[in-house]
Amino acid sequence: MPDNSIPAPKETICYEEFGNLYLNITNQCSARCVFCIRYFADGVYGYNLRLSREPSEEEILAELERLDLGRYREVVFTGFGEPTCRFDSLLHITKWLSEKCVFVRLDTNGHAALLNPGRDVVEELKAAGMKAVSVSLNAESEEKYNQLCRPSLNGSYKAMLNFTRDAVAAGLQTRMTVVGRQDIDIGKCKKIAAEIGSSFRVR
Numbered sequence: 001m002p003d004n005s006i007p008a009p010k011e012t013i014c015y016e017e018f019g020n021l022y023l024n025i026t027n028q029c030s031a032r033c034v035f036c037i038r039y040f041a042d043g044v045y046g047y048n049l050r051l052s053r054e055p056s057e058e059e060i061l062a063e064l065e066r067l068d069l070g071r072y073r074e075v076v077f078t079g080f081g082e083p084t085c086r087f088d089s090l091l092h093i094t095k096w097l098s099e100k101c102v103f104v105r106l107d108t109n110g111h112a113a114l115l116n117p118g119r120d121v122v123e124e125l126k127a128a129g130m131k132a133v134s135v136s137l138n139a140e141s142e143e144k145y146n147q148l149c150r151p152s153l154n155g156s157y158k159a160m161l162n163f164t165r166d167a168v169a170a171g172l173q174t175r176m177t178v179v180g181r182q183d184i185d186i187g188k189c190k191k192i193a194a195e196i197g198s199s200f201r202v203r
């Protein structure tokens with residue numbers, strides 16, 4: 001009998017949208033946000049972001065080498081997981097991109113210091129050439145954050161705020177974001193971002 005099923009799209013490490021290139025280097029995460037797209041879809045923009053295994057640094061760089069990186073406004077670590085779960089790979093790839101004068105941004109939950117204890121995570125990102133960070137603030141209080149984001153590590157809300165403060169102090173372009181939901185006080189979140197010195201966006 002012929003198999004007429006449509007094959008699932010190949011799992012994706014690099015994908016393009018909005019003039020940017022996005023990198024999906026891990027499916028690990030230190031949170032389980034109730035609104036995470038991973039619970040509702042296999043990917044975004046038609047790309048399959050579920051990884052059967054994590055690509056090695058060599059595999060990621062081989063994909064990047066095939067692309068004309070000058071075409072993109074920025075290269076963004078994002079995808080179906082928290083990129084700082086693979087902190088050393090994140091640093092190595094950022095350095096490789098920076099040496100090619102590519103503008104690099106990290107989309108993060110801000111838990112990097114908890115995930116990589118003993119390291120000065122923001123300084124290391126800056127030294128590798130990271131130019132911008134977009135941090136998921138997600139809630140106006142620790143209590144609500146814990147309900148919505150269900151972090152696996154104690155102190156995640158404070159760690160996220162500290163990560164953002166350090167990024168501002170280090171001179172990285174810094175943005176905090178929230179999901180537009182009725183149960184999130186957008187006004188209070190905007191105020192938190194302003195007090196930290198970060199820009200703010202509802203995503």
Ligand code: SF4
Pocket residue numbers: 029030031032033035036037038079080081082109136149
């Ligand atoms: S931090 Fe991001 S990847 Fe992790 S569960 Fe929340 S939305 Fe999903």
